[in-house]
Amino acid sequence: MKGRTLRRVFVWELPVRIFHWLNALAIVVLCVTGYLIGNPPALMSSVEASNRYLFGIIRFLHLAAAYIFIFNFAFRIYWGFVGNKYAQWKNFIPTSRTYFKEIWKVFRIDILLKPRTEHLSVGHNALAGFMYFFIFLASAFMVLTGFGLFAGMSTWWLPKLFAWVPSLFGDSEFSVRNWHHSVMWLFVVFTIIHVYLVMYHDYVEGRGELSSMGGGWKFIEEEVFEADQHAEQEAEKVKTRA
Amino acid sequence: MLCPNGAIFFALFKFGLFLTRKQNENPMTAPTETKTRPTYYEELRERGYSRRDFMKFCTVMAAYLGLEASGAAQISKALMTTPRLPVIWLHFQECTCCSESFIRSSHPMVADIILDKISLDYSETLMAASGHAAEAVMQKTMKDHYGEYVLCVEGSVSDYGDGEFCCIGGKSSRDILKEAAAGAKAIIGWGSCACNGCVQAAKPNPTHATPIHKLVRGKPIIKVPGCPPIGEVMAGTLIHIITFGTLPELDRVGRPKAFYSKRVHDSCYRRPYYDAGLFVESFDDENSKKGYCLYKVGCKGPMTYNSCGVIKWNNGTSYPIQSGHGCFGCTEENYWDNGPIYKQMASFPGFGIESNADKIGMIAAGAAVAGVAVHALATNVQKMGLIKKAIQEGKDAEQELKNPLSKS
Numbered sequence: 001m002k003g004r005t006l007r008r009v010f011v012w013e014l015p016v017r018i019f020h021w022l023n024a025l026a027i028v029v030l031c032v033t034g035y036l037i038g039n040p041p042a043l044m045s046s047v048e049a050s051n052r053y054l055f056g057i058i059r060f061l062h063l064a065a066a067y068i069f070i071f072n073f074a075f076r077i078y079w080g081f082v083g084n085k086y087a088q089w090k091n092f093i094p095t096s097r098t099y100f101k102e103i104w105k106v107f108r109i110d111i112l113l114k115p116r117t118e119h120l121s122v123g124h125n126a127l128a129g130f131m132y133f134f135i136f137l138a139s140a141f142m143v144l145t146g147f148g149l150f151a152g153m154s155t156w157w158l159p160k161l162f163a164w165v166p167s168l169f170g171d172s173e174f175s176v177r178n179w180h181h182s183v184m185w186l187f188v189v190f191t192i193i194h195v196y197l198v199m200y201h202d203y204v205e206g207r208g209e210l211s212s213m214g215g216g217w218k219f220i221e222e223e224v225f226e227a228d229q230h231a232e233q234e235a236e237k238v239k240t241r242a
Numbered sequence: 243m244l245c246p247n248g249a250i251f252f253a254l255f256k257f258g259l260f261l262t263r264k265q266n267e268n269p270m271t272a273p274t275e276t277k278t279r280p281t282y283y284e285e286l287r288e289r290g291y292s293r294r295d296f297m298k299f300c301t302v303m304a305a306y307l308g309l310e311a312s313g314a315a316q317i318s319k320a321l322m323t324t325p326r327l328p329v330i331w332l333h334f335q336e337c338t339c340c341s342e343s344f345i346r347s348s349h350p351m352v353a354d355i356i357l358d359k360i361s362l363d364y365s366e367t368l369m370a371a372s373g374h375a376a377e378a379v380m381q382k383t384m385k386d387h388y389g390e391y392v393l394c395v396e397g398s399v400s401d402y403g404d405g406e407f408c409c410i411g412g413k414s415s416r417d418i419l420k421e422a423a424a425g426a427k428a429i430i431g432w433g434s435c436a437c438n439g440c441v442q443a444a445k446p447n448p449t450h451a452t453p454i455h456k457l458v459r460g461k462p463i464i465k466v467p468g469c470p471p472i473g474e475v476m477a478g479t480l481i482h483i484i485t486f487g488t489l490p491e492l493d494r495v496g497r498p499k500a501f502y503s504k505r506v507h508d509s510c511y512r513r514p515y516y517d518a519g520l521f522v523e524s525f526d527d528e529n530s531k532k533g534y535c536l537y538k539v540g541c542k543g544p545m546t547y548n549s550c551g552v553i554k555w556n557n558g559t560s561y562p563i564q565s566g567h568g569c570f571g572c573t574e575e576n577y578w579d580n581g582p583i584y585k586q587m588a589s590f591p592g593f594g595i596e597s598n599a600d601k602i603g604m605i606a607a608g609a610a611v612a613g614v615a616v617h618a619l620a621t622n623v624q625k626m627g628l629i630k631k632a633i634q635e636g637k638d639a640e641q642e643l644k645n646p647l648s649k650s
Contacts, residue, residue, distance in 0.1 A: 038586065039600065040521055040538060042521070042523050044529070049518040051518075052517075052518035052519065054519035055516055055517050055519035111617075113625065118628070152547070163494060166494070171494070171575040172580060173545040174542070174545050174571065174580040181587065182602075185602070185606055185607065188603065188610075189607055192611055193613075193614060196618070200617075200618070204625055
């Protein structure tokens with residue numbers, strides 16, 4: 001049987017890839033250290049406190065990773081306006097009916113595994129983009145609650161700007177803390193599903209999904225690429241006419 | 243005065259503590275009616291305090307308030323020139339531990355100057371009068387010093403029905419508060435009951451115990467929470483009002499910043515053990531003997547703002563953490579409903595008492611892994627044709643590479 005004709009498409013620009021891996025690293029560090037802060041390991045030691053700084057280091061790592069996470073996140077929002085079409089904010093926030101149609105289609109094919117022809121997209125598919133939007137919201141929530149908890153002991157103006165956050169939680173830092181801790185598990189569950197689905201696409205579609213976050217290239221069927229280009233030109237026409 | 247309120251939640255026992263001592267000059271007879279009220283200093287000298295004692299007191303207060311060196315002079319000047327402040331001190335649903343803390347604060351003059359000399363025009367615990375006579379004094383003070391007096395409230399107010407759970411002299415606590423608040427210059431909420439409802443407001447809160455800031459509008463309210471608040475903190479708050487004639491700087495929740503801007507955790511002498519990762523695992527273990535950090539046995543210091551670690555209690559003798567018990571978090575909103583006392587994490591609503599966020603999270607993560615595994619298996623079944631096709635494609639390509647000519 002005849003093979004597919006594939007075209008090499010540069011999908012993820014370098015800043016997007018750097019964002020992705022910095023974000024991944026920050027999330028891993030934040031989850032591990034955050035969990036340890038909530039559940040410190042039991043250490044029986046006869047060493048004097050002056051010779052140890054284990055928990056101080058854990059907290060330092062948490063705060064350092066948090067700052068990396070925040071500024072990286074802010075940069076990604078900026079890149080959502082200046083990046084290429086696969087990085088644009090429109091990939092994440094639904095602005096049209098076709099977006100929702102695509103979400104439903106992807107859900108039926110990839111999640112419910114309905115026997116249909118594969119839905120092949122070039123950048124993010126709509127469902128993935130929409131899920132990333134939710135995880136962006138969760139990230140914003142973590143930044144807000146994290147700074148809200150940190151404001152009380154910080155000397156820098158930036159965290160202090162968030163001193164009002166506990167008032168959203170009935171003025172109780174206890175519940176800010178519990179929420180901050182609970183939402184961490186959302187990131188854990190997200191990571192499991194995200195990594196799995198990347199492998200799923202790599203395995204079923206065979207287009208270099210897994211390696212695309214390394215070099216930025218994906219291998220796209222000629223006709224899919226052309227259809228994508230065509231859709232874009234159509235959208236441009238509609239825009240210029242309007 | 244409190245005992246007759248049969249319906250009050252906690253039986254309050256009043257001791258005639260000060261009554262014998264103050265027979266001759268109980269606050270009732272204090273000259274509230276004359277326009278020329280004596281200053282604090284005059285009254286103190288009359289009682290036999292030396293000027294040296296007075297200056298010491300001013301210095302101590304300046305230090306507690308965190309004032310600069312000239313602060314002591316400002317305080318002494320204010321106490322020597324300002325006529326004493328009329329004060330009405332109300333007790334509602336509470337245990338009187340705030341009053342107890344106040345009269346036992348470390349510096350003897352604190353109790354004297356405030357309770358004897360601040361012109362406590364009406365205080366159910368400490369005045370000698372009772373019944374109609376006492377009510378008359380309160381009415382008179384409210385009338386004579388309308389817009390001038392400071393209203394101190396100890397205890398929460400029952401906001402249930404007609405307020406029948408807490409009545410004094412036939413009036414509900416809610417009505418008394420509203421009446422007294424109308425002419426007050428400022429209101430001070432003493433203790434957690436008045437500031438966050440404390441134990442009476444804990445779920446299910448049958449009397450609808452309500453902190454005062456939810457009932458009084460349009461009046462400056464200073465919250466001095468704590469169960470009880472530290473006596474020096476109470477004195478310091480009043481001294482600030484007397485000295486500067488203004489409210490002290492308040493934090494987001496309405497507590498004086500001078501005493502509530504630091505977390506108990508950040509001023510804790512056991513903090514190095516926290517930073518070292520050395521924790522008490524249970525109250526009877528070796529780590530407990532060594533005085534390690536109480537974080538894992540539920541210390542709420544990291545979320546609690548108070549000056550326990552700095553001013554301490556009982557003449558600076560000790561405070562809960564120094565005595566080997568974690569902080570309760572008594573100065574914080576929602577006190578008593580902020581999760582278990584001896585655990586760090588609250589139970590997750592709707593999942594049973596023993597379920598904290600981590601247990602739920604681990605179950606969710608486990609479910610995600612299981613779901614993903616099932617999905618992977620299902621993919622191989624459902625998309626078998628597609629996958630086989632792809633593999634065949636690959637094999638064909640391999641053949642072509644080995645044998646380029648076979649393509650044609």
